[in-house]
Amino acid sequence: MADVATLVEQARQGRPRAVARLITLVENAAPELREVMAALAPYSGRAYTVGLTGSPGVGKSTSTSALVSAYRRLGKRVGVLAVDPSSPFSGGALLGDRVRMQEHATDPEVFIRSMATRGHLGGLSWAAPQALRVLDGAGCDVILVETVGVGQSEVEIAAQADTSVVLLAPGMGDGIQAAKAGILEIGDVFVVNKADRDGADATARELNHMLGLGESRQPGDWRPPIVKTVAARGEGVDELVEALEKHHGWLAETGELAVRRRRRAAQEVEAITLAALRARIGDLRGDRHLDALAGQVAEGTLDPYSAADRLVAELTG
Amino acid sequence: MADVATLVEQARQGRPRAVARLITLVENAAPELREVMAALAPYSGRAYTVGLTGSPGVGKSTSTSALVSAYRRLGKRVGVLAVDPSSPFSGGALLGDRVRMQEHATDPEVFIRSMATRGHLGGLSWAAPQALRVLDGAGCDVILVETVGVGQSEVEIAAQADTSVVLLAPGMGDGIQAAKAGILEIGDVFVVNKADRDGADATARELNHMLGLGESRQPGDWRPPIVKTVAARGEGVDELVEALEKHHGWLAETGELAVRRRRRAAQEVEAITLAALRARIGDLRGDRHLDALAGQVAEGTLDPYSAADRLVAELTG
Structure with a gap:
């Protein structure tokens, strides 16, 4: 295999195979990782990372794919990391419907990678950040981290992003479940997807109500917006990107971006x-x-x- | 507060307040714990522990309550531990509908305890086993461990029991979800609850099929049975107890009980x-x-x- 310095150099040039191989090293917890991370360290921190979480069936893959399209229209290089921490027991990673990503498969400015982190004992906390470092080093402007399922691990992964997007869909009784999973606390932006279905307004209202309940905000604090989308038809996706960019700007202005990244680094170490x-x-x-x-x-x-x-x-x- | 030796002695006599206070010590990761665990060590390993897991809505609380009634009819002292590891962020533990447990609240031979383990960094693995040690020391014959939600942490907790019961319900698309969460691998006994609803037979068939797919069993291996119940009406619960007792017997005969408990102790340490x-x-x-x-x-x-x-x-x- 090519030596680490060459791989890192090729990844920095945006060569997909080199990027893929480096993420495989992360996935396998390879001994070369320390060398990889040392080589990538100076090129960290440029990408804006967005975590997407939500129950199965809310349309995470579709939303992620729609976001990729939207960011590509803005000329951004985009990374997608689909993380499945759900099964520590099964031999296979069931990464959901990757078919929706196929339309981006031939775009040289899009890197898509599924990663199974089961079996990384207590180690989700380092595997995802390191894959992010690879995509960051490869010059991605935006990295979308999609988690599979909803549980503590998934929430932790989403919470490590610069911005956490929590997706809901009407009629799934998501409200209460969301509260249980603690995802209301981590959402910087909320999405009610499948907004053309019955109950979308009710879901948004319930969500708005629940967000208000925990409210003890100061002036200048971030008030998580609720965006309605029909991701499968691309509706509302530009508004979602707008909400994300607004949050990104808020993070940078308030210094919260540096705080979050420092906290993420501390967790990783x-x-x-x-x-x-x-x-x-x-x-x-x-x-x-x-x-x-x-x-x-x-x-x-x-x-x-x-x-x-x-x-x-x-x-x- | 009473000294640890007194508390442990009172718990061993089955005094509910002492049991509750010891579990509070576990929940708070109190410094006294090492003394408590040292005092309890000689009285460990008598209780048969059963973990119950399944998606929200399958009727875990109702099934647990029905099992308590069934074991009480057999004259057993029963402990119930409802563990909620789902929210590391929220200030409150949403422990679901404990109302169903009220009928057992005045029974001196039943100990019921909810425990929030969120915030126990990587520590679910020790909090639940230690609460089990308390209930075990208090002379419980059977301890039912009900987890809230389905995720890796919940699966890990259920897998630590002597017997893991996985609950499904018809029409929830549980089959595929179960496979994702890795709970097919950990189930020693499966329950299709709400078996009076449409689709119960289909769910049982699908489950049977999926269990068969992974089959490479040797003679003498355990073949997880599928029990149909309507827990809210107590139907099928005696059959469930029978299946549990059969598994308990199998564990003891094959030496698997000692293997599991040793593995659990290793994880705890x-x-x-x-x-x-x-x-x-x-x-x-x-x-x-x-x-x-x-x-x-x-x-x-x-x-x-x-x-x-x-x-x-x-x-x-």
Whole structure:
């Protein structure tokens, strides 16, 4: 395989194969990653990242595809990262309907990548940011991060973007579910997709009401707008882009962009640190030490904290 | 507050207030926990634990309540732990409709507890097992662990039980969703609840088909049964208990029970170890070290791996 420096150089020139191979390295948690990330570090932070989250069936793929088209009309280079953290057990990544992305497949200014992050123990927190670094380094102006499903991991991924878009659709009882999943708190922009269906206005009203409930905003704070779209027909998508650009501007003006990115970097560093420490625990497991301790805990002859103390002592020696 | 030894002694006698206070200690990650767990260790491993998972709306609360009634008729002491890991952001725990549990509220042989584990960074893995230890120590014969929502965290919690029950309902398009969430892999017993509704047979057939697809079983392996219930009317619940008891017997006979419990203990010890290490990272953050590193990473003057290396070096001295 080409050496890392060459791959990074080719990715910076926007060569799709090099970009794809670097993201594969991220997905496989390859040892070369530290070299890749060191080479990419100076080229980080240019792309505007947008996370899209919402229940299955709200039209995330369609909306993402429509956003790609809209940003392409503005002449932007666009990256798409579809992250599926939902199945830590299954062998295959069910990444939903990628068919809708096909229309962009031959556009050299669009990079589309699906990534399964299941099995990255506690590590979603670093895998997605690193794939973003690759797309960022490849000169994408905008990166859309689409998550599959709704759950804590998905919410965490979406929350790492500069702007989090939460999608709903009418008649799915989404309101309450959204509140449960904590996605009201992370939404910077809300979309009621399939707005041509019955109940779209009611969904928007309910959402508006719920957003108002948690309101204790100061002047200058961001008030998440609610945009109605019919993504399959491209309706409302320009308005969505407008809302995104407005939020992007607000982030930059208020300094919140730097704050968010710094927080994201801190999470990433913390996650890599924990992964390294976890790997050391794994080494202990290899020599059956953790196994033996677990056996004692299961039998009740040792309590879990005392067992953990022994592991910590060995690790931090 | 009463000292830990007294609380544990009272919990062992089955006093509800002591049990509740110990679980509060778990929920708050209180420093006293290590003493509590040390005191409980010798009394662990008696209870049979059953995890219940499934999408919102399948009737988990109702099924749990029906199972409580069924086990009470058998003279068992029953614990119920309703875990909500779904919202790391919201201030309140939305624990669904606990009203259905009211009928058991005055039964001294039933312990019911809701627990919000959001905010337990990576720590769901230890909070639920420790609450189980409390209920186990309190002499519960059976502990039902009901998770709210379906996602990776919920699946992980359900998978930690001795037996995992996956609930579906007709007409919710659950089949495909179940496959996505990886819950087919963890189900030891499947329930098609609301079996009086249209489509119940189709759901059961689809499920049976999907279970067969992954089949590469050896003789003596467990074949997950599919039980049809109308939990709201108590129909099929005795059959469900029968299926659970059969699985319990199979676990014990094959030695799989000990294997699962040992694996659970290993996960718990590993999670506590990681939490301890994470706390040390937090201490570093306190003195602004992690913050400073994150700032450099966000600016691109340092790559995240080099930043993590410095943290690991400081932690493991």
